[in-house]
Amino acid sequence: xAQSAVAEERAVPRPAPLSIPVRDIVPWAVxxxxxxLVLIYFVGAEQGATSLLSGTWVHEFxxxxxxLLGFPCH
Amino acid sequence: xxxxxxxxxxxxxxxSLLLRGMLAGIAGAALALxxxxxxxxxxxxxxxxxxxxxxxHGAGHEVEVVSRTVQKTAGLxxxxxxxxxxxxxxxxxAFAFAYGRLGALHARATAALVALLGFVAVEGVPxxxxxxxxxxxxxxETIGSRTALYFGMVAIGIATVVGAVVLCRRxxxxxxxxxxxxxxxxxxVLVNAVLFAxxxxxxxxxxxxxxxxxxxxxxxxxxxxAVLWTTLGLLFGWLTERAVRR
Numbered sequence: 247x248a249q250s251a252v253a254e255e256r257a258v259p260r261p262a263p264l265s266i267p268v269r270d271i272v273p274w275a276v277x278x279x280x281x282x283l284v285l286i287y288f289v290g291a292e293q294g295a296t297s298l299l300s301g302t303w304v305h306e307f308x309x310x311x312x313x314l315l316g317f318p319c320h
Numbered sequence: 321x322x323x324x325x326x327x328x329x330x331x332x333x334x335x336s337l338l339l340r341g342m343l344a345g346i347a348g349a350a351l352a353l354x355x356x357x358x359x360x361x362x363x364x365x366x367x368x369x370x371x372x373x374x375x376x377h378g379a380g381h382e383v384e385v386v387s388r389t390v391q392k393t394a395g396l397x398x399x400x401x402x403x404x405x406x407x408x409x410x411x412x413x414a415f416a417f418a419y420g421r422l423g424a425l426h427a428r429a430t431a432a433l434v435a436l437l438g439f440v441a442v443e444g445v446p447x448x449x450x451x452x453x454x455x456x457x458x459x460x461e462t463i464g465s466r467t468a469l470y471f472g473m474v475a476i477g478i479a480t481v482v483g484a485v486v487l488c489r490r491x492x493x494x495x496x497x498x499x500x501x502x503x504x505x506x507x508x509v510l511v512n513a514v515l516f517a518x519x520x521x522x523x524x525x526x527x528x529x530x531x532x533x534x535x536x537x538x539x540x541x542x543x544x545x546a547v548l549w550t551t552l553g554l555l556f557g558w559l560t561e562r563a564v565r566r
Contacts (some may be wrong), residue, residue, distance in 0.1 A: 263427065265420025266332055274334040275413045282406035289399045289406075295467035301419035306386035309455075311399020314360045314541050316443065318466040 291318035330562030331427075332419065337412045337455040340559045341552075342468060345408020348551035352544040356400065359540035361392055367454035374528070394447070404548060411438060411552055415560075421489075423497065427564050428557035435480050435553020443545040444515045445477030445512060446470060450522050452541035454533065459523050476515055484508040 290312055292298060293305035305312075305320070312319040330336065368388075386395060411434065419430050450470050458466060484504040491500035525534060 250529060262424060263420040263430070264329070266334070266416050267551040268417070270334065271413065271416045274338065274416070278338060278409045278413050282410045285402050285406040288386075289402050291467055291471075295464045302385050306391065307395040308388070310356075310361065310364055310391045310396045311403070313364060313452065313454055313537075314356050314396070314544055315400065315403055315547065316447060316456055316470075316541050318450070318453070318470050319455070320458060320460050320463055 290315065294319060329564055330526050331469045331560060331566065332416075334416060336563065337416055337560070338409055338473075340556050340563075341408040341410075341412025341415070342405050343408070344552045344556040344559065345404040345406070345411065345548075346401065347404075347555050348434040348548040349404025351551050352404070352548040353397060353400050355540065355547050356396060357392075359543060360537065361396075363454055363533050363537035363540055364392075366530065367456050367537065369454035370529060371532070372498075386565055402546075404552075407438075407442075407548070408556075411435065411479060411556065414438065415556065418485075422485075423492070425510070426561065428561040430556030431560060432553045435549050435556070437485065438553075439482035439545065439549035443542070443549070445480070446473040447474050447538075447545075448512075448520060451538050454526075454537040457523075457525055457529060457534065462523055465520075466523065472556055473519070476512070480508055480511050480515075483511075549564070 288304060289308055293302055294312075295318075310318060415431055415434050419427065420435050422430055422433065425433065450466070450473055484507060487507060488500045488504035491503055494500075495503065
């Protein structure tokens with residue numbers, strides 16, 4: 247059963263990959279995409295073009311990351 | 321072994337895919353940070369030096385909310401780290417959609433391809449039109465339009481890459497894989513060439529800003545993203561392939 251992975255790669259023809267049903271992915275996709283986009287917004291844009299929190303702390307704290315990751319900073 | 325085919329593999333549950341995506345994203349962010357410190361930060365420093373030397377217009381020195389030291393260390397680590405986790409999680413979702421739907425590609429190859437396409441969509445397309453800019457290059461008054469244009473270009477990158485993949489899948493049965501990929505890439509390039517021509521130009525670089533700093537900064541930024549996405553794709557692929565074979 248548990249042969250080494252490298253040996254198995256050559257020896258046995260592998261079964262075709264089985265896709266994951268879309269209905270199983272969608273709830274995760276919505277949740278992760280929303281969370282991910284919120285994170286990216288705070289890293290990349292908050293207190294720049296738009297400001298949800300007052301002040302400039304988020305902008306200044308993430309300043310170098312914004313510039314280097316390619317977001318417009320100021 | 322045959323049992324693995326019929327039942328959904330535990331290696332392919334959304335839980336394990338997301339976990340691997342976020343882990344690989346953190347690893348990618350860690351390596352990108354190394355690139356940032358070696359190649360990026362010196363150029364940020366040069367740009368700030370230029371900014372301070374030319375601070376004749378405007379209020380001069382701003383009140384320092386966060387010190388440069390914190391910006392370079394904790395701030396940068398936090399920003400790049402969160403970015404890596406977010407991109408890794410979204411990558412895992414994209415992988416879940418792609419796996420088993422891109423011909424006969426297995427986990428490792430699917431991960432590599434999704435990472436390549438993700439890099440082209442999220443970094444390549446926006447970078448070619450609105451490249452990263454160091455401090456002192458952007459005009460603060462246009463931050464609103466620049467931000468909108470940048471995220472718009474990310475959306476265009478994602479839409480055209482997804483479009484190209486869908487087109488490729490449609491064309492493959494009729495023209496064969498090689499021709500279908502070639503035609504899709506040509507269509508992708510043509511659509512983006514037209515969009516690049518009709519979208520507004522980026523802001524002009526301030527007079528006298530050192531071209532070398534700008535170039536080196538942009539290459540460092542591109543390098544960070546390349547390292548992040550490459551690590552993400554290869555590490556995620558390796559972990560998933562290993563789990564599938566277990």
